[in-house]
Amino acid sequence: MSSVQERRAAVSGTHSGQHPAPKRRSVLRAATVLTVLLLGLVLTSLLVGSGASSPGRAWDYLLGDPQARADAQLRLAVMDVRLPRTLAAVLVGVCLGLAGCLLQAATRNPLAETGLLGVNAGAAFAVVCGLTFFEAESSTALLGWALAGGITASAVVLLLAASGRTAGSPLRLVLVGSALGATFHGLTSYVLLGTRATFDTYRYWTIGSLAGVETGDLLDLLPLVLLGLGTALACSRPLSALGLGDDSARSLGHHPERVRLVVAGAVSLLAGCAVAVAGPIAFLGLLAPYAARAVAGARMTAQLLLSALVAADVLLLADLLARIVIRPWETPVSVLLAFVGGPLLIWIARSRRMSTAGASA
Template identity: 70%
Template sequence: MLVAQETGAPVGGTEPPPPRPPGPRRRILSAAVALTALLATLTVLSLLVGTGSSPVARAWDFLMGDPSARADAQLRLAVLDVRLPRTLAAVLVGVSLGAAGCLLQAVTRNPLAETGLLGVNSGAALGVVIGLTYFGVRSSYALLGWALAGGMAASAVVLLLAASGRGAASPLRLVLAGSALGATFHGMTSYVLLSTQSTFDTFRYWTIGSLAGLKTSDTYPLIPLIVIGLLVAFGSARPLAALALGDDGARALGHRPGLIRVVVAGAVTLLAGSAVAIAGPIAFLGLLAPHAARAVTGPRMAAQLALSALIAADVMIAADIFARVAIRPWETPVSVLLAFVGGPLLIWIARSRRLSTAGGTA
């Protein structure tokens, strides 16, 4: 007995209990720190890498304040006027789509809901086509405004259709109204394009989804809208958690399901509309990021929103970096790269046995 105690061996033949796995809060915090560090690393890498001939080492010297690098006008143009705006845009688009997708999957209790569900994408496309065809819009800033206006108008019409008649806007009504309006707007867009071929080339470049050619002045006006959308999203986290229990459960806890859906739809409109206005329609990102976040957070809604936004921002900026170097000296549209990744992942999600519970746990 004494020998066992002096040598540190277990007394009485008992074994020490196995180490406990980290708690959910610790796991979520670790994931958030890792994703934030990855985002910072990718942001710096995005400023160093481009389609031009500027060496990475010279770009690093420029960021570190080297006088000779700062005096290089071509390097200054590449880093500050080309890479910095699209880096900022990639972060904003990723955060917006990740948070918007998480909100939509929670409010509709549909794990396959994505940011085009409220007709934002089709409305933005119709807005761009109308601006190009009937108002002679050509500048990127003006196209951004028309896209944002079209997306918001489409979302407003979907909300009106879903809330019309008896009862409040239900998940089924939102889905049906969004699908119907999206198909209608798509047909209207096709009609205008076929009748005015001169706008097709400009629209084709916008609708493919890319961050190339953006200016900082194009994204700054949308930052307040994105911030407002994020504030509303995180403010809706507790009501959305109650809504996951069903409408009756939410009412028992003192919440109004119809009002929750309207408020969340407004936040989704601000976030998704701003993202589509900046980069055009980006598929799969708002669908996949919430699934990855939910695998870490479980049913914690606020944590889902935060991790989904971080994951989508990381994926978006990584895809944009790869888009610049995949086929130098040309660029691959970032939406194409995301589609290559998102398509197989969507098939895997659709075949997963947990699909029926993925949306309900939000």
């Protein structure tokens, strides 16, 4: 079946030709495997850390052993360190997976990622301003500045992209986002030149890490994440129509420009929350949609589900490796993702099947 026929089937909910059950079964199997893997990684993440607490003692604590529960150091390791960063890895992975899938579908660009909307650059500039001019040093303060900067930057991109004759077009979104991102990068460098203390703190934030995340911060961001998730699901059918081309989408009753602007808003929320929690994480929002499309084809809802699961699994696995590679110290999770993501991106570029999946986005 051609990609156009598949997308028409995805929009209409039926397939031409053969019965669609095999494809649905593939999606269901993949979702089941990824979910089981995610649960296993969550449990492993609670048991394994860079500290001295053994997995056996952590397992006893989770089972409610009285002696283990009485160990204050063990409780600190499991509940105050490992649990928040485990939840953060799942939350950030889901956000980046959904954001990347939405953006690639909306722009029909298989190389699109959240940095194109200026989210990362806006968050970085806001963090630098908070550190330099407002003495924001706590993790909660940095999270607030990063979230505000990311969302503000993407809002400016949306306002600029919504004006003119080509309002809301994929090319306009990418161009405006790239231009604004470059501007923010320049301003960030200018501010950092005269503030060494700010640079030291900013350097730690910008490498991307899940260490030091607090559960309260994640709960504060949860409403925004749920709003972005709901918007993503609501846009799944219009995005499937956009895959047929703007003219075909209009003939089906959709408004491509409005759909792209709404999608960009959802991407801003999701990516802003992810960057606020973990800093800039490269490759994840770019690679997860490829894996999802390889299984789900043109079905947008299935793509979103699988992208979220793949990204959560990969980020949680990378965070686990970050704790044990150079124990008792930790490796920034973004460094591990870069080592894995670079070669994987080259493999994708050389793989006919994956390139076809990306090109049909």
